[in-house]
Structures are given as structure tokens and as C-alpha cells.
Amino acid sequence: MIGLGSTRSMSTQRNTDLREKHMRLQTGILNLDGRPVTTADLTRLVCPYDEKYTEVSGEALANNVLLAYCGNRITDEEMYETQPVRASDSFITWDGRLDNREEISSLLGLYHTHDVSDPALVGRLYEAVGDRCWEKLIGEYAFVVWSENALRLSMGRSICGTRQLYYILMNKKLVWSNDLSQLVRSGIDLTVDDAYLIEYLTGYPRSSRSPFRHVHVVPPGGLVHVQVRANNMLSSRMLWKPSDIEPDRAKSASQCEDELRGLIESAVRSKLRSRYPVFCELSGGLDTSTLVLAGDRVLRSQGKDCNALRTVSCVYERSRSCDEGYFIHLIDEARRVRGFRVSEADQHIVINLDDIAFTGIPSTNNLFRGRYPSFMRLMGRYNARVLLTGYGGDHLFWSEPDGASLVADELRSGHLASAHRLARVWSQASRLPYLRLLLQMALPLALGGSPARIFLTRPTPPRWLRPEHISTWRQVTWASREETGPVRDPSRRVQIHYVLTMIDQAAAGHFEQYRDIYVSHPYTYKPLVEFCLSTPVSYFLNNGDTRSLMRHAMGGILPPKIATRQSKGILDETVARAIDGAWDQVKDTEKWLLCERGYANSAELLVSLRRARNGLLAPGEYLARAITLELWLRSLDALSVEYGTPVTTYAGAERSSTTRTPVA
Secondary structure, eight states: OOOTTOOOOOOOOSOOOTTSOBOOEEEEEEETTOOOOOHHHHHHHHGGGTTSBOSEEEEEEETTEEEEEEEOOOSSGGGGOOSSEEETTEEEEEEEEESOHHHHHHHHTOOOOTTOOHHHHHHHHHHHHGGGGGGGOOEEEEEEEEETTTTEEEEEEOTTOOSOOEEEEETTEEEEESOHHHHHTTTOOEEEEHHHHHHHHHSOOOTTOOSBTTOEEOOTTEEEEEESTTTTEEEEEESOOGGGSOOOTTOOHHHHHHHHHHHHHHHHHHHTOOSSOEEEEOOSSHHHHHHHHHHHHHHHHTTOOGGGEEEEEEOOSSOGGGOOHHHHHHHHHHHTOOOEEEOHHHHTOOOOTTOOOOOSSOOGGGGSTTHHHHHHHHHHTTTOOEEEOOTTHHHHHTOSOOTHHHHHHHHHHTOHHHHHHHHHHHHHHHTOOHHIIIIIIIHHHHTTOOGGGOOSSOOOOOTTBOGGGHHHHHHHHHSOSSOOTTOOOHHHHHHHHHHHHHHHHHTSOTTTTOTTSEEEOGGGOHHHHHHHHHSOHHHHSBTTBTTHHHHHHTTTTSOHHHHTOOOOOOSHHHHHHHHHHTHHHHSOGGGOHHHHTTSBOHHHHHHHHHHHHTTOOOTTOOHHHHHHHHHHHHHHHHHHHHHTOOEEEETTOOOOOOSEEEOO
16 A cells, blocks of 8 residues: 555556456545544455556555556557546546647647656646646646645546536535446445436436435536535535537628638547547448548548558348448448447347346346347457447537528527428428428427427427326436526527537437447547537528438538438437347336336336337337336346445435535
């Protein structure tokens, strides 16, 4: 064991065996009553990870605080990394990637930083400007800072939230970790947050929630302080809010096209900073195809081989309605490089309600059990550790024909003739009746209605959801994601809602169980998000065409048949096949914990399962979410038996909106 004045760093240069497991862990303890942290505390935190292979590990320990980190090296600069990082009187652990190294180096007057790791660079900036440094960072990260003189612990995350950070307060002790399953296994109160589960059943839970009432989340773009001297007072503030971005109405459409193309390339360039090849999911849609071809342009500009970016795609040999093989092949032809394919069989799309391995949070990825393990095996051949996804493109570039927001802008401004013309255009594009679009959608938006309540296809609760949860469903589904304050333009309020929904999706933690790889979402790149927020919505939705700005920006790069795509395959057929294959196991819905715990009506759930088995999977049934939540509840029950901690529910639980709270 070591003191706070030093840290332990362990590294090795040997080639990794494909059978070895990689992982990353950022964790620690703060005893709020001043009790010293012991070696036993450290052992309990990191013991489950002793068999994992890591290239960097270290801890800092002094009196009542312990910070620990384990991780692997991805970039050349990380060859010199040690953690925790010492910064004046403080220690920092950092899990993530810094995308604006050049800007930070310039601020610090540093011009040779090839041997300075990202956390070391952040530590120097923190020494120079203190807490103001967090507002200057761009990247995907979560960090923890202990200030010895101020007796203050700070935790924060980047705006995209792709690196998780949870914390619990119990027995006058603060424990944090990026691994939710680690906290759950530490013996916490397993009171389930019903609001989270209802949100999960019908969409993506808020990024400010965890599945457990007593497990808190550091919000994306937020900073949480625990001040030990001030009666252990906990306070939080947001470092970034989309409503703070001012719209720029002076930009022309052609200027925006050039800027968008450059920002997409910058977003991909920042993710390609790796010692090994980078992999990218390729679905054949606009978003992933754009990332791959933008990546090729970046690599060519750097004089590098396109094989530094490899693609991996899911194909469906049985479920033809899901298969995007034709469009995937178009990208292969454009690149002259064939990507990897993961077959439907290798994705192992099956339902096994007896498989109760606890994965931290419920996730629809658990219905496709072989998908990401197959990705990891392919990536392991090249020692690749970074996987890019197309998450966020639908939200940033307006994939939905949501012209009602543009009509609402005209109504609010009193331009009735323009509102009428736009309503006709978007009624035809969205195939909605003119009066419904004008009176039921655009008019409520113009009068200040919540964007969450006014969709082209208003969400309805699944038929099997119990009546007592309908009010919770309405609250969590229709409530605004953020109070937009002075933002009055309806289209801008809808735009902010979409961006916050994108952040919730990216920050959900659905990839945290795949710790061999670092999943990165280029479309959450902060300058790109801010550009889209500052761009008039009419550039994205133009004359009945969705994604207009993106299509024009990438028009000379994407194959024409992809650039003009208006729809994409969905995975309903695979879900129907999985239900049919496991019918003998799933049909006894009365024994589902989802029904026993009062979330679902067993008879109605059985009706929905039968319809899906026969290929009649309705859009509002959400059966993939119901099945994977059932798996999660069963795994949680098994875990509670193992650790002797009962599982309880807390109906209608809501997070407190208070931002300053005594924690001990």
C-alpha cells in the first residue's frame, strides 16, 4: 500500500494473448467521517479485477480517501501514462480520451507533447486554471479529483457521457466506480427505481438516473462536488447545456455544408488516434457509411492505409427484411476494402430466461448475445480496442420528417400563409393528414407545448403495461428533457429535445459490459453537436426532405443510392424468430418477474408475444425491452440471493431536483 504522495504504476510491453481479458476501472472511497481507508478497502475494490490484464494501474491512498485506476493503452502518448496523476495538492484519475490536445497544449505553452498522456495534460491544465479547466476540454471522459488542501472530491463527465461514473452514499462513506456491477456487488440497498424501469421499457432512461434508487449518476456535462469541510455538503452544476448555444442565422446553407463536412472529418480524426487499427460498425445507413468514408478521407490526408479503419457489419441470412447487405457492399466497393461480416447465426439471437448473468444495467444488446463478443474476437486479431458507432446521427441531422416544428415557427410568428404552405409539404412527406399536423402538432408547439408530447407518431403505452404504471409512463415519456428557459422558437425547442435524447442514449451504459473494447460515438463530438445546435432547423428539413444538410454535405462522397436513402431495415423479424424459438420457455408469462412485480399484465403480455411469434410485432409492443428487462430482474434476484441483499421496488420513485444536499 502506498501513500497519497506517490502512486503505483504497473505496465508491460509483452504482446497480449487473445484469450486474455482487458478492462478499465476508475474507482475509489471517501470516508466522510474521517475514518482512515485501509488495505482491506482497496482489496475489496480491485480484487474482482486481479485476473484481468491491464497495462496501467495505480492507486493513491491517504487517511480517509482512496483513488484507484486500471486501464489499457490505446494511443502512442499513453505509452508514458501513469495514474493517478499528481496536480499540485490534488490527485486525478481519468478514464477516457482528450480530443483537443493541440488546443490545451497551446494554452499551456507546450509544443512537444508526444510523451505527455491525456491525463497528464489535463493535470497540468488543472494546476494552471483549477476548476475552469473542465469547461475547456473536448473528448469522451470521466474524471475524479481529490484536493487535499480543500478537502474536496470532484467528479465529472464529458457532455456525451460515453464514460460512466456512478456513486453511492452509505454509512458515511462515498464510493464511486465506472462499473455499476461493482457497486451492486458491494452490498448496496437494491431498491429499484421504477421510473427508470418504465423509461427503459419504452425508450431510453434519463442519463441522470440509474436502475437503483440509491445509486447516483454523475450527469453528462456535469460536475459533482463533495466538500468535506462543509458538513460533507454535496453540490452539482452543469458545465454545458444545449440551450446555451446561440443560433447563427447569418450562415448560408452552402457554408454550413462545408463546415459540417469538415466537422464530421474532425470528429472521426480524433477517434482514429490509436496505436492499432480502429473498427467501425457499418450498417449501410447514412450515419455509419458517412463515418467510414470520412475516415478514409482523413487517412488519405495523413498518408495512411485505409486498412487502419476496418468495418464490421451484421448481416441476416434468414431474416431478409432486416438485411442491409446490399448497401454494406456499396461501401466496400467505394473503399475497395471488404469489411468483416457477422452472420445472424453468430449473433446468437436467442431468448434464454435461465441465463441470469448480471450485466449492470438492462440492455437490448443482451438479446443479441453473440454480436459484440463476435466483434471483440474480430478486433482481437488486430489488437484493436476502439469501436466507432453511428449513434447520434438520427438526432443531430433530423431523420424524422418532423416538419411540424417548422410549421409551428411560422404560426408563432404570425406567418399564416407560410405555415399553410409548409403544412401541405410536410403533410405529404410524413403521410399525415394536413389538419392533424397543423392543429394537433404544430399549433400546440407554437403555443409552448412540450416537444416530448408532440411527435409525428405519438407514443402509446404497451398494452401489457399495468394501469398503475400508466401515469408514471406518461410522466417520464412526455416530460421535457430540459427546461429551455428563454428558448422560444418551437423548432429550436424540439432540436434541444433531440440532442438531450441523443445524450441519454449515448450515456446509457449499454456497452459497459464489453470492457475489452472502447466504444466511441463520433457524432457526440462537442464541436459537431454545437454546430448543429447553432444551425437553422430549416437547413436540416428542407422542402419535405429529411437530413437535407447532411445529404448535400456528403453528396459527392457517399454512393448515390445511400445518399438518397429514406428508410432502413429494422430488426423486428429477428425478435419474432427468437420468440418463436423459445416459445415453450416464454409462454408462461405468469411466472415472469415482470408480471409478478406488477409491471406487466401477464394475459396481455402473452397476447403480444403470440402476435409477435406469428410475425405481427406491432411498433408499440416493445417486446425486446420487456424480454431483456425480465432477464435483468432475474439476474438481480440471483445476485441478491448470493449476497444476501433483498430486492425491493419503490413505486414512482423520482430523483430529487435539489442541487445542494448534505450527504452525511
